[in-house]
Amino acid sequence: MHFNFNKVKKLLSFLLFFCTITAYAQINSYHVFFKDKKGVTFNPYNYFDVKAIERRENAGIPLSHPTDFPLNEQYIKAIKENCTNFEGESRWLNVVFIKADDQQIETISQFPFVKNISTPNRELRTLAGSKDEYIEPSYDSFILEQQLSTLEAKEFKNANLKGKGIRIAIFDAGFPNVDVHPAFNHLRANNQIIDTYDFVKNKKHVYDYSSHGTSVLSCIAGIYEGKQIGLATEAEFLLARTERSLLEPFSEEKDWLLAVEWADKNGAQIINSSLGYTKDRYFTRDMNGETSLVAQAARIAARKGILVVNAAGNSGTDKWKIIGTPADVDSVLSVGGINPYSGYHINFSSYGPNTKKQMKPNVSALGHVVAANKTNISETYGTSFASPLVAGFAACAWQSNKTLTNMQLFDELQKSSNLYPYYDYAHGFGIPKASYFTKTGSKETDENIFAITDKEGIISIVVDSALITFESEISNLNEAVEQAYMQNLLYTHISDSTGFIKEYNVIKISEVKPLQYFRSDYTKGDTIRFHINGITKEIKI
Amino acid sequence: MKKIALLSLLAFTINFSNAQEILLDEQVYIDTLPVENGQNGKKFSHMLLKYGVTLGENLAGSNINFVKSYEFGIGYQFKRKLTSFYDMGYTLLYNFNSYSLRQDSLKLLPNQTLHDKENIMTNAIQLQWFNRINIGRRGNMIKTYVDLGLYGGYNLARTHSYKNENFVTNTTSTDVINKGVKYIDNIEYGALVRIGYKRFSLYGKYRASKLIKDSFGYNDVPKFQAGLELGIF
Numbered sequence: 057m058h059f060n061f062n063k064v065k066k067l068l069s070f071l072l073f074f075c076t077i078t079a080y081a082q083i084n085s086y087h088v089f090f091k092d093k094k095g096v097t098f099n100p101y102n103y104f105d106v107k108a109i110e111r112r113e114n115a116g117i118p119l120s121h122p123t124d125f126p127l128n129e130q131y132i133k134a135i136k137e138n139c140t141n142f143e144g145e146s147r148w149l150n151v152v153f154i155k156a157d158d159q160q161i162e163t164i165s166q167f168p169f170v171k172n173i174s175t176p177n178r179e180l181r182t183l184a185g186s187k188d189e190y191i192e193p194s195y196d197s198f199i200l201e202q203q204l205s206t207l208e209a210k211e212f213k214n215a216n217l218k219g220k221g222i223r224i225a226i227f228d229a230g231f232p233n234v235d236v237h238p239a240f241n242h243l244r245a246n247n248q249i250i251d252t253y254d255f256v257k258n259k260k261h262v263y264d265y266s267s268h269g270t271s272v273l274s275c276i277a278g279i280y281e282g283k284q285i286g287l288a289t290e291a292e293f294l295l296a297r298t299e300r301s302l303l304e305p306f307s308e309e310k311d312w313l314l315a316v317e318w319a320d321k322n323g324a325q326i327i328n329s330s331l332g333y334t335k336d337r338y339f340t341r342d343m344n345g346e347t348s349l350v351a352q353a354a355r356i357a358a359r360k361g362i363l364v365v366n367a368a369g370n371s372g373t374d375k376w377k378i379i380g381t382p383a384d385v386d387s388v389l390s391v392g393g394i395n396p397y398s399g400y401h402i403n404f405s406s407y408g409p410n411t412k413k414q415m416k417p418n419v420s421a422l423g424h425v426v427a428a429n430k431t432n433i434s435e436t437y438g439t440s441f442a443s444p445l446v447a448g449f450a451a452c453a454w455q456s457n458k459t460l461t462n463m464q465l466f467d468e469l470q471k472s473s474n475l476y477p478y479y480d481y482a483h484g485f486g487i488p489k490a491s492y493f494t495k496t497g498s499k500e501t502d503e504n505i506f507a508i509t510d511k512e513g514i515i516s517i518v519v520d521s522a523l524i525t526f527e528s529e530i531s532n533l534n535e536a537v538e539q540a541y542m543q544n545l546l547y548t549h550i551s552d553s554t555g556f557i558k559e560y561n562v563i564k565i566s567e568v569k570p571l572q573y574f575r576s577d578y579t580k581g582d583t584i585r586f587h588i589n590g591i592t593k594e595i596k597i
Numbered sequence: 598m599k600k601i602a603l604l605s606l607l608a609f610t611i612n613f614s615n616a617q618e619i620l621l622d623e624q625v626y627i628d629t630l631p632v633e634n635g636q637n638g639k640k641f642s643h644m645l646l647k648y649g650v651t652l653g654e655n656l657a658g659s660n661i662n663f664v665k666s667y668e669f670g671i672g673y674q675f676k677r678k679l680t681s682f683y684d685m686g687y688t689l690l691y692n693f694n695s696y697s698l699r700q701d702s703l704k705l706l707p708n709q710t711l712h713d714k715e716n717i718m719t720n721a722i723q724l725q726w727f728n729r730i731n732i733g734r735r736g737n738m739i740k741t742y743v744d745l746g747l748y749g750g751y752n753l754a755r756t757h758s759y760k761n762e763n764f765v766t767n768t769t770s771t772d773v774i775n776k777g778v779k780y781i782d783n784i785e786y787g788a789l790v791r792i793g794y795k796r797f798s799l800y801g802k803y804r805a806s807k808l809i810k811d812s813f814g815y816n817d818v819p820k821f822q823a824g825l826e827l828g829i830f
Contacts, residue, residue: 175734338736339637375635378628401621407628481628482621545620562621 083140086161087310087349089151089171090131098125107223107323115361115461123148123356131169138163146313148356149349153310176309176349199435200283200426202396203275203445207421209287211490212452219277219288219451221458223250224326225319226444227312228272229299230265232430237270239278239428242289248277251322254297255311262297267430268440269295272330274428275444276451285427286444288451294322299331309333309349316353320360325454325462327357328447330367330440332380340378344411345385358387363450363462367443368392368417369406377407379417384410389450389466391443392483393423400545400562401482405439408481413556417484418466419473421445449488456493468493478587480549480560501590506546508586508595515573515595517546517586523565546570546588553581635737636830642675645688649800649824651696656816658705659809665697668822676729684729684742692750694719696808696818706815707780712759713770717781717818719808723750725789739828744791748802755781780813782806787820796828 100109100119112119127145132152136142141155153176156164165173204210212218234240234249243249252262262269273293278285296315312331319327333348345351354364368390369380383390383406393405402423408416421442426433446469453472454465470476472493475486506519523544548571549560563570565588573584575597582597633639651666670693676686698706698715706717727746735741757775787804802822809817 335736335738336740337734339635340737342736398620407623409625480623481625482623557625559624560621561619561623564618564620566618 083155083157084161085143085176086154086156086164087151087174087176088135088154088164089149089173090127091169091171093122093125093128093150095130096125096128100124104321105323107325108321109323111323111325111361114458117359117361121360123360127152128169131167134167134169135164144310144314146310146317146353148317148353149313196426196435199396199422199424200285203422203425204284204287206394206396206487207287207445207449208490209284211494211496212287212449213284215456215494215496217452217455217490217494219291219448219455221292222288222326222451222454223292223294223322223324224276224288224328224447224451225294225296225315225322225324226269226273226276226447227296227298227315227319227327227329227331228266228269230267230297231262231269231273231295232264232267234270234273234295235263237428237431239274239280239285239433242279243277243293246290248291249293249295252295253315253318255314255318256297256300262295265297266299268299268330269297271427271429271436272328272440272444274433275425275441276328276448278428278433280428280433285433286448288448291448291451294319294324312350313353316357320357320362324362326363326365326447326450328365328444329354329382330438330443332367332369332383334369334371334376334380338381340376341411343378343381343384345381345388345414348381348384350382351385354382354385354388358385358462361462363454363465364388365443365447365450366390367439368408370404370438370440371406372401372404379406379408379410383416386410386412386414387463387466389419389446389469390417390484391439391446392417392420393439393442394420394483394487396422396424402437404437405442405482408484409556413554415479415481415484417481418470419446419484420487421449446488449490452490453488453493474590475547475587475592478547478549478585478592480547480557482560482562483547503591505591506586506588506593508593510575510595513575515575515584516569517548517571518569519544519546519565519588521568523588524567544589546586548584548586550578551583551585552579553583558582636739637678637735637737639678640675641678641739641830642673643828643830645672645674645826645828646670647672647690647800647824647826649802649822651819651822653819653821655699655819658703659816659818660699660701660703661818662697662699663819666695668692668694668824670723672723674828682731684731686727686729688723688725688727690721690723690725690750692719692721692723694721706809706818707757707778713762715759716757717778718754718756718758719752719781719785720754720756721750721752721785723748723785727789727791739793739795739830742791742793742798744789744793744798744800746789746791747786748789749784749786752781752783752785755783757781780810780815782808782810791826793826793828796830798826798828800824800826 124147135152138160139154139156143153145152252260254262274285276286277289279289298311298315357364366383366388368383371377382388393402395402405423410416423439423442424437425441427436427441469488470485472488473485474489479485506517509516544565546563546565549557551557578597580597583594585594647670649668670690672688672690674688676684678684695716695718700711725746725748727744730743732741755778757778760770760772762770786806789802791798791800804820807817809815
């Protein structure tokens with residue numbers, strides 16, 4: 057082995073070369089937050105759409121709030137003079153989005169009006185993810201029927217509740233062929249698409265890129281060959297492209313933030329957002345409804361009277377497992393997925409609660425649906441599609457009672473759901489039911505289908521023998537599905553005195569006494585709840 | 598296919614319906630445990646695979662065929678997070694190196710005899726020590742990073758091999774493998790750089806030591822190597 061000075065020189069040169077490369081000053085994206093909005097003026101009647109003013113007035117929200125004020129122009133001017141590229145601004149968060157090099161950002165950080173500077177998220181993904189995919193060129197009419205019947209769509213249809221007069225903003229990765237697709241003929245004919253904007257490319261045209269948004273819109277309002285796909289076929293729409301396609305992997309939360317302010321300004325009453333951030337930027341501990349920029353924006357949107365509906369996420373089978381953000385926000389209606397064949401949680405649907413132990417998801421809808429693609433309709437998976445089903449449902453429900461505020465509607469949607477008042481962190485309160493709002497067609501439920509017994513320290517549930525599912529031969533898929541639907545499910549959870557669930561189960565009822573609990577296993581103040589076919593009973597420890 | 602699978606699943610489910618069937622069982626405390634481990638946790642370790650090619654300058658008499666020279670490695674990497682952007686770590690590697698010697702009139706290493714194929718090879722155990730600069734914000738995952746480090750290793754096996762086809766019968770060949778050749782040094786060390794994104798990284802390596810000992814009068818083989826690493830996590 058030899059060692060000489062020349063080798064050391066070469067070695068050091070090699071290291072120095074790569075150090076120089078990595079240390080080279082780069083132009084990066086930054087979020088620059090301002091301390092105040094000193095000296096600005098604001099006229100809500102010049103800024104807001106009539107619908108936005110109407111929404112505020114209905115909800116008793118002041119028309120003039122500091123979060124709506126414009127940013128201080130002098131501050132913006134100073135930033136523009138010291139950055140490479142000015143990419144936008146948010147009134148709500150009093151922030152500007154810029155690109156700057158190290159020297160420029162150092163100068164900006166010295167400005168007295170700058171509160172703080174952060175680097176943005178560089179990855180935003182649709183909840184389409186790997187689990188949302190078109191699976192067959194044709195579709196199963198059973199799925200299409202289920203995605204509507206589970207929500208009792210006929211009840212809304214019979215009451216002529218189709219979301220008329222409700223404005224829904226959809227944030228997605230593109231809406232290709234919505235301008236020509238037959239599933240949206242009625243929207244185009246009646247000018248129901250009020251406005252569009254591509255926040256990624258800064259242009260009006262949104263009818264290209266990922267077809268995820270096309271599918272999502274169809275789950276709210278699509279009608280294909282006379283078949284209804286979503287419920288709110290008469291609602292108005294604002295279409296925003298906030299996410300990028302696979303060929304443009306890097307995007308930022310700012311697009312979502314800019315879109316939510318645009319939606320507010322243009323009078324959106326409901327926002328459907330089928331996107332979420334998870335491990336790319338955050339730890340599970342950050343899913344507290346406060347940390348992420350989109351969570352902060354979603355909270356403000358809710359405070360301004362908008363019902364924000366967000367997909368829970370598709371991480372149920374991943375290591376991440378829990379909901380993403382902004383589905384973690386307490387005032388965002390987070391929507392989980394249901395398996396159309398089994399009638400309960402679809403395996404990939406993300407679980408709650410958020411890290412503040414608040415219940416998530418709030419409600420559920422089918423996570424396996426029939427939706428429009430670029431040319432016709434086909435089956436697709438994902439909580440991305442459960443969310444718009446509920447957004448469409450919410451529009452019809454809101455039409456039935458326009459005096460409701462967004463958060464009152466939020467509560468009503470939860471109360472209308474099939475498991476309510478039972479809840480868990482896989483289904484929330486379950487699937488919303490239209491009959492709750494139309495006050496028609498609700499089934500009589502028999503309180504006596506099960507009873508709770510409490511003897512000698514053992515808590516048992518005893519069910520009516522008619523609920524027991526018996527095995528039988530099956531010869532085809534239809535019979536299998538029919539039998540799966542005939543099975544009665546027992547939902548059960550144990551919660552502490554604050555209502556926080558410690559554990560929960562879904563059990564197929566195959567015995568008269570399907571479940572027993574030992575009192576000694578639980579602490580005083582705990583509650584055990586059971587739910588079967590619309591009946592919820594509980595016992596306190 | 599989907600329907601058949603579903604039918605089978607449902608048939609299975611229904612056949613066992615006499616047993617109590619728990620369809621969903623969630624222990625919430627597990628989902629709400631703070632996650633301290635993971636790719637961006639305090640400590641993280643994983644297996645890796647690497648494949649690279651040789652680059653650099655051919656020196657007189659020790660010319661190699663760059664296309665046919667390569668290295669392959671399998672190892673275990675450990676890193677410890679010291680700050681939000683800085684990690685330090687090491688990799689324990691088994692590394693196989695093969696230099697295909699060019700067969701021409703200028704050849705001197707290890708002699709002037711020409712063969713159809715001729716290689717010098719090493720099987721080494723190496724230890725890499727690296728400093729990782731993470732670029733940009735990230736959640737609990739490995740994202741974009743640059744590693745700068747040093748490595749050293751011991752060549753467990755030092756081999757020279759050649760092969761000659763029998764052109765007369767076109768059926769047999771002569772294979773000769775010389776093990777433990779003295780002109781290959783058993784110690785190797787150098788510097789490395791890695792630029793990575795998630796589980797993939799491109800690496801560059803400079804060998805500061807001589808693979809071919811000076812005392813035998815041969816020039817060394819090229820010193821740079823570059824390739825792709827795949828983290829298995």
